[in-house]
Amino acid sequence: MKHPQTSKNRRLAARTRLHPVAVASTLALLAGAGAAQAQQAAPAAGAQSLETVVITGIRKSLDSAVSLKREARGLVDGIVAEDIGKFPDTNLAESMQRIAGVSIDRNASGEGSKVTVRGVGPQFNMVLLNGRQMPTSDGAGRAFDFANLSSDSISALEVYKTARASSPTGGIGATINVKTARPLDVRERIASIGVKANFDQSVSRLPNEIQGDKVTPEISGLYSDVFGNRTLGIAISGSYSKRSSGSNNAFTGNGWETRRVTTGTNGTAYAGAPASNLVNFPTSGFISHTNDVRYRTSGLERERINGQAVLQFSPTKELKFTVDHTLAINATTNRAIENSSWFGPSFSGPLNGRPPTTFVRAGDVSDPVIQTATWDGTHDYAMYAALFANKTKLNSTGFNTAWKVSENLSVDLDVHSSKSRTRPDSPYGSNNVIDLALFNQGNTTMYYDQKFPVMESKGLAYDSNKTTVTGSQFENNISDQDVDQVQLSGTYQLSTDDKLHVGLGFTKLKNRAAGSNNFHGDWGGIGPQGSFKNQNVAQYSLPSFFSRIPGSGDPRQFQTFFVPNFEALRAQAIKNAQSYRPTSLEPGAPLSAAEAEAYFSPYPDFTKGNDWRTTEKSTAVYGQWDHSFDTAIPMNLSVGMRYEETKITSSSQVTSFSGAVWYAENEVRLTGDTRTFGTKTGKYSYWLPSIDWDADLTSNLKVRASYGENIGRPNFGDMLGGIALNKDSGRYNVNGAGSTGDPALRPLKSKNLDLSAEYYFAKSSYVAAGIFHKKVTDFFTTKVVQQTFPGLNQPASGTYFNAARAAGIPADAPKLLRNYIFQNYNGQPGVTVTDATDPTFLKGNIDGTVPGAQPLVFNISTPSNGGGDTIKGLEFNFQHMFGSSGFGVSGNYTLVRSGLKYINNAATTDVQAPLVGVSDSANLVGFFENDVWSIRGAYNWRDAFLAATNDNGNNPRYVDAYGQVDVSIGYKFGKNLTLQADMLNLNDGYIRSYGRTKTQHISAIQTGRRYLIGARYRF
Incomplete structure (x- = not known):
């Protein structure tokens, strides 16, 4: 029988092979947490604390991260603050x-917001605070x-890549465990304050009317101290930031429609277009087209407040109580201007100097x-003004x-109650749009042969006598989530x-999403053309907003890019509604x-919209x-071994309809709204084993092997x-379209195998390589089921419609089809003319009660x-310090492959189970640090990846490969004052997404460089 003390001494001898900085960091990490929790990979509250390390610079920050990686059981990586209250990145x-x-996934302002780990998307990463x-x-x-949390009060990030029995599922x-400072772990008085000035170049790339402040402030502060012979600790931290930014997006708003190639009757080849209009039209496979092109500029304002208060009391060394409260408020306002042309499935021939519609083929998919599109000079060109404003409070x-x-x-009890609320932050609602149309667009051609969608529309020019507001939308949306644990x-x-180690956990999660949409498609106009001629509409060079995207020139x-004003349009629309009843859907008195x-305001409650409520109770x-x-x-x-049992109750209020009306050139709307409420339930339980092994083959070489099983829960929208x-x-x-859950x-469910090796070849330096393999089952897929509903018929069908087609009117001319029906069948069942002012453009309603109408088919996403x-x-990662020179370099590269791919050569209705987010990625960081200077440069790259599968139905959206260069420079005045400059997106990159082929342009977003200059003083 071996002697316990000999065993202990041998283990300690093995551990002293670490270099002194790592040992010191490790001991500090374990202080106050107790040996009982030193090697717990599960990031439960009260576990070992990185905050006990007194960090003063880049090198010691990296040392602490190395120590975390080396000493943990299982695969764990981390990032540690360079100093308490100074995280190394702004995000x-x-x-x-x-x-x-x-x-990472970036939001509209180019800022990182969500993370993908090893090809698994953001919804399948568990984030803990x-x-x-x-x-x-x-x-x-x-x-x-993560955009809701400021980095100023964060002391460490821990990323646990292998499943552990003690880790929460999901x-x-x-x-990912986000850690904040605890005063009894820091064990010293710390007081600091930081200020920054933020300049975002993207603001200068916006129209003057929606530009925010060119310079915005950030301020943060931290106070932490211990009292009573280190038995009482208090920590207070807070930050305030305001950011103005902009983004410019050239995109299609309705995605690409894909269907199998068929040859129709009467010489038509596709969507009613004669074969003579189509060049390189395929004879097999799939054909796609888009319906519109849109150019949008967005002025973004974000105001964020974060705060945390911590009180700790430790009457003895064996007992410690902690009470804390975290507050995070994130308010965003987006003023957007959009110019767009709707051309639908129009494939006109080479008329009036226009080129024919020309297709290119990639695999089995052909795109124009x-x-x-050939228009008669009265087609509408849309200029919308939008105001989106929401506030999230945690x-x-x-x-x-x-x-x-x-x-x-040792025993640890942790209880918390957390609530997150998102509410509209504008008197007009959360998402609000008014559409001003210019009715003089003629022949238009789209070119998709570059990374920028080029719209040629000769003769289009602003004429105030040809304008009127044609549509509006005022939404009230709320989102609530409560977690009691x-x-x-x-x-x-x-x-x-x-x-x-043993544990027991109870989690109750309540989620609610509710919304109402006061939408009016007044495509005939709110008042006659010219009734908005007194509205100021500024004009800019459209290409100037997209100078970084190839093809914009x-x-x-x-x-020309036209810029109307949201509030002015709304005010005039309200006046017009009192003189002219605004919509052909509701004929009658003004x-x-x-x-x-009220017509141009959000509904005051949610009785006219959807209300989705889900409760999820888990025991582990x-x-x-x-x-x-x-x-x-x-x-x-x-x-x-972990046992997890979950019960789900989902109650949903949805809207039912009794009819449909074809009320404008391209638009069909459902009518007869009624609300219904129903409840469904579900439950599941799992046994989830895990095993971790590691060995120190030499004093510098460590190998690991891990196996674990975990689950990823469905999104609430799927339930x-x-x-x-x-x-x-x-x-x-x-x-x-519709959806159900x-x-x-x-x-x-994922079964995960990890193998890795780490070689620590010098002080603060190492190389590591790993292999991971995840076997995923029961993956979520969306199937599109075509379904009809009693009473909902397609108005663009039946006896009258067939007569119009028999008269020689092509299928891709809805305006002419409607005019024929109005001229010949006004007053007959289902046909009502509401405006006969222009005999060539009669306005009115054709509803689903017309004789012979066929059921309206819905694509239901299930x-x-x-x-x-x-x-x-x-996975490969390395870190190397060049002796005592102050120079260092680190980097990583990840290669990911999966059979869970989207099959581009498949019908939209085919059932698929692709995994979004799978991509290779790389990161390279170089830095220099001495007693005065701290300089860091980073290049981050992500390869192309599948971002969504619900673009215009069951179609894919891919994001192209993207890289970004960031630089930060710090300069110290004495021991307490540091000046800091951060320069982000120095390469001024843009983000492009596409559909089944790269020709299927979906969006190209351009932001800009961002600069922050600040100072931080530690008392």
């Missing part, structure tokens, strides 16, 4: 892309938005690289007790080499002043055994009861559990 998501296997599950009120999803990509209150009951037993854990030291591009005001119990082998080669083994039909999704000659969906496949990849 937490952008910090995490430095870690191998982690890549000090070991607690945090709510995220984005409505239908689970992905946490993070099949990773479990040139698409021509409040989290927690209580923790850490008790070392005896020399061998209790976690009890204990560790018992069985022997010198053995520990037993094409001489064929229409050159509206009163109160009615007109786990056990884990840790063993250290006292052998010639030191080894560690952890074996665990809704009832069928939600899109009231305004119907269009002439196009199916309507299923709370009985099984979670995605989630289900699909099959499975693998995610596998390689």
Whole structure:
């Protein structure tokens, strides 16, 4: 029988092979947490604390991260603050892309907001704050938005890549623990304040009317101290930031429609277009087209307040109480201007100098690289003004007790209640649009032969006598999520080499997403053309807003960008509604002043919209055994099992309809709104084993092997009861749309195998390589089911419609078809003319009660559990310090492959189960640091990836490869004052997305460089 003390001494000898900085960091990490939790990979509240390390610069920050990686059981990576209250990046998501296997999604302002780990998308990563599950009120999803959290009060990020019995489920990509300072772990007085001035170049690339402030402030502060012989600790931190930015997007708003190639009757080849109009038209495979082109500029304003207060009391060394509250408020306002042309499936021939519609083929998919629409000079060119304003508020209150009951037993109890609320932050609602149309657009040709969508429209010019408001939308949307959680854990030291960890957890999560949409498609105009001629509409050079995107300077591009004003348009529309009843859908007397005001305002409640409520209750119990082998080669083994049981109740209010009306050239709307409410339930339970092994083959070489199983829960939007039909999704000659959910969906399950090796070849320097393999089953897929509903008929069908077609009117001329029906059948069942002022453009309604009308077909998106496949990849990362020169370099590269791909050569209605977010990624950082200077440069790259599968139905949206260069420079005056300059996106990159082929342009977003200059003083 081996002697316990000999075993202990041998293990300690093995550990002293670490260099002194790593040892010091490790000891500091473990201070106050107790040996019982030193090697817990599960980031439960009260676990070992990185905050105990006094960090003063880049090098020691990296040392602490190396120590975390080397000492942990399982694969763990981290980023540690360079100093308490000074995180190395301005954004937490952008910090995490430095870690191998982690890549980020950027929001409209170019800022990192969500993370993908090892090809697994944001909704399948579990984000914790000090070991607690945090709510995220984005409505239908689970992905946490890191833009809501300031980096100033964060002391560390821990990324747990392997499953552990003690880790909460849901993070099949990773479990990410965001850590904040704890005063009794810091054990000293710290007081600091920082100020920054933020300049975003993208602001200067906007029209003057929507530009924000060119310079905006950021301020942060931290105070932490201990009292009463270190028995009482208080920490208070807070930050305020305001950011003005802009983004310019050239995109299609309705995606690309894809259908199988068929040859129609009467010589037509596609969408009613004669074959003579089409060049290189395919005879097999799939054909795609888009319906519109849009050019949008957006002025973004973000105001963010973060704060945290922590009170700790430790009456004895064995007992510690912690109470904390976290507040995060993030208010965003977006003023957007959009110019757009709707051309639908128009494939005109080479008329009036226009080129024919020309197709290119990629695989089995053919797209129009040139698409021509022939208009008569009265087609509408839209100029919308929008105001989007929302505020998200997070409040989290927690209580923790850490008790070392005896020399061998430690117990930890953690309780928290957290709430996130998103509300409209404007008197007009959350998402509000008014559409001003210019009715003099003639022949238009789109060119998709470059990365920028080029629209040629000769003769189009602003004429105030040809303008009127044609549509409006005022939305009230709210999102709520509450998380109440209790976690009890204990560790018992069985022997010198053995520990037993057990735990019990209860989580109740309530999610609500509700909204109302006061939408009016007044395509005939709110008042006659010219009734908005007194409105100021500024004019700019359209290409100037997109100078970084190749193709924006094409001489064929229409050159002018029109900028109306949202408030002015609304005010005039209200006046017009009191003189002219605004919509052909509601003929009758003009509206009163109160009615007109309500017509252009959000609904005051949610009785006219959808209301989705889901409650998810989970119970978990786990056990884990840790063993250290006292052998010639030191080894560690952890074996665990977690049992998880979840019950789901989903109640949904959805809107039903009784009719449909073809009320404008391309638009079909559902009518007869009624609300229904229903409830569905679901439940599931899983046993989830895990095992971690590591060995120190030499003093510098460590190898690891891990196996674990985890689950990824369905999004809340996939668990809704009832069928939600899109009231305004119907269009002439196009199916309507809707969606439904299923709370009985099984979670995605992943079986994960990891192998890795780490070589620590010098002080603060190492190289590491790893292989991972995930076997994914029960993956979520969306199938599109075509369905009809009683009473909902397609108005563009039946006896009258067939007569118009028989008269020789082509299928792609809805305006002429409507005019024929109005001229010949006005007053007949289902046909009503409301405006006969212009005999060539009669206005009115054709509804689904016309004789012979066929049922309106809806594409209903339905989630289900699909099959499975693998995610596998390689990770490489390194870090090297060049002796004592102050220079260093670090980097990583991740290669990911998966069989869960979107099949581009498949019909839209085919069932697919692709995994979004899978991509290779790389990061390279170089830095220099001495007692005065701190300089860092970073290049971050992400390869092309699938971002969504619901673009215009069941179609893909890919994001092209993207890279960004960032630089930060710090200069110290003495011991307390530091000046800092951060320069982000120095390469001034843009982000482009596309559909099944790269010709299928979906969007190209241009932002700009960003500069921050600031100072930080530590008292």
